[in-house]
Amino acid sequence: xxxxxxxxxxxxxxxxxxxxxxxxxxxxxxxxxxxxxxxxxxxxxxxxxxxxxxxxxxxxxxxxxxxxxx
Numbered sequence: 585x586x587x588x589x590x591x592x593x594x595x596x597x598x599x600x601x602x603x604x605x606x607x608x609x610x611x612x613x614x615x616x617x618x619x620x621x622x623x624x625x626x627x628x629x630x631x632x633x634x635x636x637x638x639x640x641x642x643x644x645x646x647x648x649x650x651x652x653x654x
Contacts, residue, residue, distance in 0.1 A: 594638075594640050594644075595637070597633070597637045598637040598638050605630040608623055609623070
């Protein structure tokens with residue numbers, strides 16, 4: 585049960601990251617060049633957070649599946 589909650593939390597982080605990234609990139613078209621650099625760097629950080637969250641879910645699923653096969 586706890587593993588399912590952890591996976592749901594990781595997926596929620598991933599979904600929230602995508603939503604926030606979309607909002608930031610939508611604002612990018614309105615901003616000046618200086619603000620655009622800050623927005624793009626924030627967007628890269630969110631990309632990394634998304635990758636880490638999804639990778640965590642993938643690794644955990646494989647670990648659970650591996651234990652089930654043993």
